Amino acid sequence: MFTGIVEEVGTVISCAEAEGAAILTVAARTVLPGLRRGDSLAVAGVCLTVTAADDDGFRADVMPETLRRTSLGGLEAGASVNLERAVRADGRLDGHLVQGHVDGVGTVLERRPGARWDEVDVAIPRELARYVAEKGSVTVEGVSLTVTWAGAEAFGVALVPTTLTRTTLGALSPGYPVNLEVDVIAKYVERLLAAQAEA
Structure with missing residues (x-):
């Protein structure tokens, strides 16, 4: 974990x-x-x-x-x-629960530099988009990020100065492939609701 x-x-x-x-x-x-x-x-x-x-x-x-x-x-x-x-059991959980089980590969669509941050739009496979919610968490290239907007085929994130300077995300340009992991809790909720509907 x-x-x-x-x-x-x-x-x-x-x-x-x-x-x-x-x-x-x-x-x-x-x-x-x-x-x-x-x-x-x-x-x-x-x-x-x-x-x-x-x-x-x-x-x-x-x-x-x-x-x-x-x-x-x-x-x-x-x-x-x-x-x-891997996080230690007695460590702090500063980001969110990340399994390291990549769900799919997205693509950087657009990058908009700000005064001290960048806004980045990422294309996501349609079958994964339903697990991404505005203000929810998503993992891009192993980085825990907060979703700023979510659509049917893409989502947005804002990269703060620390993320820009201390991860690979600061150098990503449009067209670059990125590993994506969606929120595992959302996947379990969907699975449980589907099972309940079938019962």
């Missing part, structure tokens, strides 16, 4: 194909202390299991399902990725 509060922006060393899957190697610093094989780490919003870690970075396997449902398969050496370690 994560919170969507990015700890560090890492740099992709390689994303090598491995029998239909991939091996991702990332250079990092902040997330490394105490990081061990088997730990969960969110990379661009995707929960991955660490397979190796040293003083320079870490390695993780990326399964075919993850390559199909996220943008990780398109990563190249030198790409920047948001990183967050």
Whole structure:
């Protein structure tokens, strides 16, 4: 479980194909202390299991399902990725409940710079749009954000200075693919209501 509060922006060393899957190697610093094989780490919003870690970075396997449902398969050496370690049970929940289970890939549509913030519109797959609500939470590239408006095929977010400078979102331009995770509570409510209607 994560919170969507990015700890560090890492740099992709390689994303090598491995029998239909991939091996991702990332250079990092902040997330490394105490990081061990088997730990969960969110990379661009995707929960991955660490397979190796040293003083320079870490390695993780990326399964075919993850390559199909996220943008990780398109990563190249030198790409920047948001990183967050799993939240501790005694830690603060500053963002919102984030599983690291990406629901789909959206696309940055438009960016409107403000005095100290940017407003960004993101296209979302139609089947996911119903889970996004104005003033609700959404995860974009592993970053917990508040939705400013929500439509049938897109939504908007506002990026504060900290988000602009401490995550990869500050450099996103129109056309860029982004990993999206919608609110898991909304999905469970829909499922429960559907089951109740069928009973």
